Amino acid sequence: MLKPTITIENIEAMRVIYVRFRGSYNEFRKNSRKLFEQLFSFAEANQLIIPDVSKVLTIYHDNPFITDAKNLRTSVAMTIPLNAAVTETDEISSMVISGNFGVGHFELNLGEYGDAWNYMYQDWLFSGENKARDAFPFELYVSEPPKNFKAKSLTDIYIPIE
Amino acid sequence: MQNYTWLLNHTEDYIESHLDQKITLSDVAANIHMSEYHFHRLFRKHSKETLNQFVSRIKLERSAIFLRVRKDISITDIAYRYGYNDASSYNRAFRRHFGVTPTVFRKEQDMPSNKDSSNI
Numbered sequence: 001m002l003k004p005t006i007t008i009e010n011i012e013a014m015r016v017i018y019v020r021f022r023g024s025y026n027e028f029r030k031n032s033r034k035l036f037e038q039l040f041s042f043a044e045a046n047q048l049i050i051p052d053v054s055k056v057l058t059i060y061h062d063n064p065f066i067t068d069a070k071n072l073r074t075s076v077a078m079t080i081p082l083n084a085a086v087t088e089t090d091e092i093s094s095m096v097i098s099g100n101f102g103v104g105h106f107e108l109n110l111g112e113y114g115d116a117w118n119y120m121y122q123d124w125l126f127s128g129e130n131k132a133r134d135a136f137p138f139e140l141y142v143s144e145p146p147k148n149f150k151a152k153s154l155t156d157i158y159i160p161i162e
Numbered sequence: 163m164q165n166y167t168w169l170l171n172h173t174e175d176y177i178e179s180h181l182d183q184k185i186t187l188s189d190v191a192a193n194i195h196m197s198e199y200h201f202h203r204l205f206r207k208h209s210k211e212t213l214n215q216f217v218s219r220i221k222l223e224r225s226a227i228f229l230r231v232r233k234d235i236s237i238t239d240i241a242y243r244y245g246y247n248d249a250s251s252y253n254r255a256f257r258r259h260f261g262v263t264p265t266v267f268r269k270e271q272d273m274p275s276n277k278d279s280s281n282i
Contacts, residue, residue, distance in 0.1 A: 020171055061174070066226045071219075073174065090165035095175050125231075132231040134181060134224060134243070 004104040018077035024069035059138040135160035
């Protein structure tokens with residue numbers, strides 16, 4: 001894994017639509033394609049996709065070492081304009097993300113995501129001057145995630161900081 | 163659209179934005195413009211936890227992460243940050259949930275943060 005560039009970013013208000021999964025990461029992975037398809041089809045039907053602007057995220061609400069697998073919450077999400085009119089369904093909700101984040105800009109293949117998250121916490125957050133803020137971290141796919149283990153894509157990891 | 167998943171999503175998001183406050187049935191019902199009666203009925207029908215247990219668990223689990231990543235903040239301050247009146251009520255609730263006190267939990271080996279993902 002190449003060492004990432006790190007920037008500090010203040011998000012004033014980033015609105016997203018999301019589908020939230022409750023269960024273990026293994027179950028999440030088995031279901032993730034279906035969850036993203038659900039999100040995309042809602043976004044398409046509601047004309048929320050803006051080419052080259054809309055971004056897709058995975059949000060990790062809990063820590064698997066603390067929360068029981070059955071209660072782990074993971075959301076797949078897509079950015080939408082702040083003023084977009086959204087009629088929520090039972091499965092698709094919207095929320096606004098804001099605050100300061102340390103952002104690691106990575107180029108990753110499918111097998112490197114764990115290393116990237118470790119880098120952000122162990123090598124960057126816990127070794128530096130920044131202090132963690134109590135909010136959820138997420139990964140944002142700058143370019144389309146790789147379809148196989150050889151290809152790489154650009155992914156930003158957002159760690160909430162004071 | 164007032165089904166259970168929708169209710170749960172918005173209740174979790176409400177807790178996320180009000181971690182430092184006491185959260186009641188009236189708060190979460192008002193947040194989604196639902197009557198307390200209807201909210202309570204839906205929640206009780208679908209959830210294995212009571213609303214109080216649910217709110218308390220999410221807050222305690224969040225506080226546990228924070229205990230480990232912010233060792234510069236005292237246990238008393240962490241108690242206040244999660245809406246507890248004092249350190250002793252936080253200690254009791256924490257111990258009930260995790261089986262150890264916040265102080266012991268904080269001293270345990272650092273929590274690995276091996277978020278793994280390969281989603282699409």
